[in-house]
Structures are given as C-alpha cells and as structure tokens.
Amino acid sequence: MRTYAIAAALLAAAGTPAVAGGVSSDIDAAGYFDIATFTVKADKAGDFEAIMKQVVIDTRAxxxxxxxxxxxxxxxxxxxxxxxVFKDKAAADAHNASEHIRRIVPPLLETLDGEIKVIVMEAVR
Structure with a gap:
C-alpha cells in the first residue's frame, strides 16, 4: 500500500494533468513506468543533485x-x-544503454550510500 501512495504522490507532485478516468493521454499510452530510490551520502547530496538534474534534461530529450x-x-x-515513464520497454532499455547514462554511472555511484532500489510498474487498463 505504501508503494501505491508514493506513486500517487509523485504523479500529483509532477503536476500530471488529470482527465476523466485517468491521467494525461501520453501517460495512458505509455507502456513502461518505474520508480527508483536513491540514498546519498550526506557530503555528496550536492554532487548527486547536479548529476541527476543533467540526467533529467538528457532523458527528457x-x-x-x-x-x-x-x-x-x-x-x-x-x-x-x-x-x-517511457513509451515502452524498448525505450527504457535504450535509455539505460544511452551514452549519457553510461557516462554518469561512475560519479553517481560515488554519491550513493547503498543500492538503487527500482520498482517497475505496468499500467492497469
């Protein structure tokens, strides 16, 4: 139940527009969703945020x-x-294999205090 609450809160915080019966049509059409959780070292939070802000820009492109x-x-x-949120699993796989993700992995790992936890989801239609 807690995982669902986190996902719902993330959608709300993301400003995803609500429509009758669901969320925006782009998200309704998507085939791959995940939530990744990172715990960072106290002295590396700034580094983590700088790396991830660039990941957001590159990934959205x-x-x-x-x-x-x-x-x-x-x-x-x-x-x-x-x-x-990706169009499908192939798009998520392409993201994970992309040059910008491969480039940030070594410095990103230096900022973490533990493993990355990923929950992969599929839409219930």
Missing part, C-alpha cells in the same frame, strides 16, 4: 521518454526518487 522527474523525500533529506 530521448525520443521514447514521456516523463522523467526527480524528487527529494520530504522527511528523509538524503533520499531521492525518480519517476520514469
């Missing part, structure tokens, strides 16, 4: 990306969450 958001958890200031 990808042809198969519908939405990509970065959030900080309000009551856990060293925990961040990305909400990712």
């Amino acid at each position: 990808e042809p198969g990306n519908i939405d990509y958001r970065l959030h900080k958890v309000s009551d856990r200031p060293l925990t961040y969450v990305t909400y990712e």
Whole structure:
C-alpha cells in the first residue's frame, strides 16, 4: 500500500494533468513506468543533485521518454526518487544503454550510500 501512495504522490507532485478516468493521454499510452530510490551520502547530496538534474534534461530529450522527474523525500533529506515513464520497454532499455547514462554511472555511484532500489510498474487498463 505504501508503494501505491508514493506513486500517487509523485504523479500529483509532477503536476500530471488529470482527465476523466485517468491521467494525461501520453501517460495512458505509455507502456513502461518505474520508480527508483536513491540514498546519498550526506557530503555528496550536492554532487548527486547536479548529476541527476543533467540526467533529467538528457532523458527528457530521448525520443521514447514521456516523463522523467526527480524528487527529494520530504522527511528523509538524503533520499531521492525518480519517476520514469517511457513509451515502452524498448525505450527504457535504450535509455539505460544511452551514452549519457553510461557516462554518469561512475560519479553517481560515488554519491550513493547503498543500492538503487527500482520498482517497475505496468499500467492497469
């Protein structure tokens, strides 16, 4: 239940426009969603945010990306969450294999305090 509440809160925070029976048609048409959670080292939060802000810009430019958001958890200031929406799994795979993602992995890993936790979701239609 908590995972659902987090996903709903992320959609609301992202400003996703509501329509009768669901959210925007782009998201309704999407086939791949995930939420990734990152816990960062206290002295590396600024580095993490700088890296991830660029990831947001680069990812939103990808042809198969519908939405990509970065959030900080309000009551856990060293925990961040990305909400990712792609056209389909192939678009998500292309994102994960992209040059900009391969380039940021080494410096990103230096900022983390633990593993990245990913929840992959599919729309219920």
